[in-house]
Amino acid sequence: MVYLRDMRPQGTPQQLHKRRKQAIKLLKAGKIPASVARAVSASRSSVTRWWQVFKRDGWTGLCAQPIPGRPPRLSAKQKHQLERDLLKGPLAAGYQTDLWTLRRVTRLIKKRFRISYHPGHVWRILGALGWSCQKPERRATQRDEAAIAHWKRYVWPQIRYQAARLGAHLIFLDESGFLLIPNVKRTWAPVGRTPVIRYCFKHQKLSAISALAVSPKRQHVALYLQFRRRSFKGPDVKRFLQDLLRHVRGPIVLLWDSGRIHHYHDVKAWCQAHPRLQVEVFPGYAPELNPAEYVWCQSDSAVANSVPEELDDLKTLLVATKRRLLRSQDLLWSCIYASDLPWK
Numbered sequence: 001m002v003y004l005r006d007m008r009p010q011g012t013p014q015q016l017h018k019r020r021k022q023a024i025k026l027l028k029a030g031k032i033p034a035s036v037a038r039a040v041s042a043s044r045s046s047v048t049r050w051w052q053v054f055k056r057d058g059w060t061g062l063c064a065q066p067i068p069g070r071p072p073r074l075s076a077k078q079k080h081q082l083e084r085d086l087l088k089g090p091l092a093a094g095y096q097t098d099l100w101t102l103r104r105v106t107r108l109i110k111k112r113f114r115i116s117y118h119p120g121h122v123w124r125i126l127g128a129l130g131w132s133c134q135k136p137e138r139r140a141t142q143r144d145e146a147a148i149a150h151w152k153r154y155v156w157p158q159i160r161y162q163a164a165r166l167g168a169h170l171i172f173l174d175e176s177g178f179l180l181i182p183n184v185k186r187t188w189a190p191v192g193r194t195p196v197i198r199y200c201f202k203h204q205k206l207s208a209i210s211a212l213a214v215s216p217k218r219q220h221v222a223l224y225l226q227f228r229r230r231s232f233k234g235p236d237v238k239r240f241l242q243d244l245l246r247h248v249r250g251p252i253v254l255l256w257d258s259g260r261i262h263h264y265h266d267v268k269a270w271c272q273a274h275p276r277l278q279v280e281v282f283p284g285y286a287p288e289l290n291p292a293e294y295v296w297c298q299s300d301s302a303v304a305n306s307v308p309e310e311l312d313d314l315k316t317l318l319v320a321t322k323r324r325l326l327r328s329q330d331l332l333w334s335c336i337y338a339s340d341l342p343w344k
Helices: 013-028 033-040 044-062 076-088 102-113 119-128 145-166 234-247 265-272 293-303 311-326 329-338
Strands: 169-179 205-214 221-228 252-256 277-281
Touching: 013 033, 013 044, 033 044, 076 102, 076 119, 102 119, 145 169, 145 252, 145 277, 169 293, 205 234, 205 293, 205 311, 205 329, 221 234, 221 311, 221 329, 234 252, 234 265, 293 311, 293 329, 311 329
Parallel strands: 169 252, 252 277
Antiparallel strands: 169 205, 205 221
């Protein structure tokens, strides 16, 4: 076995401290340095040095020592203050866009603490604070955050209790659309050679309606999904609900958003004419609460970077995604857990 004297051994400070303690215990038990070195995967000179330190300083001498180096220019208190300023957002710092860049954070540090950093080093400070570069979620300005929090804390538990008491299926319903123009995801490519996806520039789309149904006893998740070449209207929603009731037996608690087609007169009248169907509405502008939204996320991911030339090609890709979802309870449950519903 070859030991490199100037190379730091692998392991955390705690692991290396444990190895030194093990070596001392073996030496105290009467082992010779050569056999101890083999047992702890260290050099014989290291074992001898540890023994000398132990005889001089005891067990405390074997503890990990602080790594020497230049002290940080920002103190722990200043880093805490920096994080509080960052959490207020770029708009509060005087910028017109809600976007933190390394250059902006560098300017904030200089303005706040009179300390200059190169932007290329600031990412280390952000990483030490537990920050990472992320793509923000879109949230409508019309949202009523207090109403959404109230719904999650009080209304949703009542809906679940009512469904459990009735032995009802919980069904989450939503509509969406898919364009021939593909959504784009990151892919691997040579540095400096940006990949190009050539697509058919047609403003055609497939409309889709889906329902995720959770059974009351087995907690089995079922998916019902339909596609149309035109936008869904009130009568289409009514027919979808008719098909749904033919497949699902017993009481149903249906949750959907307050979209216009859900308030269509025929739809409301039909729902009221079927007492085993109880309709509940999500808070406004809160799509993250609806698990059916995440069926579209699965579908978007499956058709990303695709190049369908006609709607039939796009439908083929989407149907394949539907089959993949239907074969996996884990994937269907992942749609529910991905939502902001307090499910567990």
